[in-house]
Amino acid sequence: MTLGAVHVAGAGMIRFGKHPREVTLETMGANAARDAMNDAGVTSADIEAMYVGHVFGGPVAGQRIGARIGLAGKPVSNHENYCSSGATALREAWIAVGAGLYDLVLVIGVEKMTDRIKGGVQPDPGDLDAASGFIFAAGHALSARRYMSDYGATREQIAMVAVKNHAHSVMNPYAHYQKPVALEEVLTARPIAEPLGLLDCSPISDGAAAVIVASPAGLRKLGIATAPRIAGCALVSGTVQSGLGDVNEEDVSRRAGEEIYRLSALGAEDIDFVEMHDCFTIAEIVRLEGLGLLPRGEGARLTEAGHTSLGGSMPVNPSGGLLSRGHPVGATGVAQICELFWQLTGRAGGRQVENASTGLAYCKGGSVSGTDGASVTTVVMTR
Known part of the structure; x- marks a missing residue:
């Protein structure tokens, strides 16, 4: 149809x-x-x-x-x-x-x-991963460690995602946090799951x-x-995994990307800016790579180089993202669409992406033991 x-x-x-x-x-x-x-x-x-x-x-x-x-x-x-x-x-x-x-x-x-909610969100009592301690923070900590080992990325490069997104949210009157954070603050924040600290995690x-x-x-x-026109809205679910696999393969993101590019008749090369589900710093990096928006293994380096900052080649989370705009879980997906709308109508104020004509929003929701995720949505809007 x-x-x-x-x-x-x-x-x-x-x-x-x-x-x-x-x-x-x-x-x-x-x-x-x-x-x-x-x-x-x-x-x-x-x-x-x-x-x-x-x-x-x-x-x-x-x-x-x-x-x-x-x-x-x-x-x-x-x-x-x-x-x-x-x-x-x-x-x-x-x-x-x-x-x-x-x-x-x-x-x-x-x-x-x-x-x-006190502390982190609680998994379902029947979740087998959670029963073994593999909760969200632990999973993303493992992702960060593996990413650094595989690609030579540094802890500082991953922390720069938080620095960048907090800098963006200073200009967002709707953001939970509206002040910048320094790299040293991210690196020395209270540990949550090594190597990630408090400022690597989105707030409640x-x-x-x-x-x-x-x-x-x-x-x-x-x-x-x-x-602005909604060029496409895609929804995919995680597939059943076997064996050890690669924690950063992001097959579910790849499939979500393929589906939104099919629905919108646009490609990764057409995206001007992104609202990304950065529940943890490392998540922004690996999901951008899974969507084909950044070369695999290059996301941390490109973040440090300013590629994903306002003024860079492809700004990511001009709103501040989950890390700084905040993450009321049911509201996040619609908040991303608000940001796409404001950017595409030139109403984003000091965080306006120059010449923005096409934006992509990505959300990943939940986990199911034995799969690579529960639900992933991708939305593309055009001016």
Whole structure:
């Protein structure tokens, strides 16, 4: 089936961070939704359906938010794909609008974590990897050690991902952290899983983000002449692995890249900037390589050289990424789309990527024992 053109007509976010207990998930989601609706000039009567990504929001979180913003009675669906939840909600909206079912829909990603999660997020009790201690931090620490051994990368080069992304988030008013960090601060931060320290890890955050997804007819209804187009939304799952394998092979990222390049009819060479799921510093590097955006084994060196910084050849995480913008897991995928929208409409302020015309967003959500991941989403948007 060939889908029709699908656009993003407006975006809204609340600042990510640690919000007081009385600021509820419903409040955050509703505030982000209102901002996106105001940005697009859309009313609740115009919205035909709502798609909501969340992980810890409890039953029918989307309906609880919808009742606050005048969408009670409209079709509402809730999507849980761990860190890919918000992007999965976007994908379902993209399919529905592209298929002609709706002209204007609302997509929300939302999570309230800081009053529910202590330390790192907990795996499912039946997770066999977690039972043996192979939790997210341990897995990425192993990835970093193997990467340094295989490619001669240094600890300092990997730490530069955090330095870069914190520098970017200084210019993002929605970011959890809005101050730079020095390389020495990253290297001497409290150890989490050797060689990674606290500043190599994304924080536990609260937050919400929302976008209005529109068909060409929906844009005309709003009086919007042009808006960034969603060229494709891909979703893949991890495959069953056998043997020891290579922890940094990133086959799931390769397949996610191949799928988004197929859907969008664009290639890695067409991407101007990236919003990458940098849950840990090393993750940004190996996933960029898996997507074919950087040569394998060169990502750490290129990060140090400024290739992925604002002003470099291919800026990565101009928003600050998960490491500094924050990572409310259900909200992250939609926050990335907000950043793509702002960049492609020239509204990113001091973090604006010069001449940005095509952006890619990547989220990897969760793990399944015996596979190379749970869910990976990739989204390409064009100006």
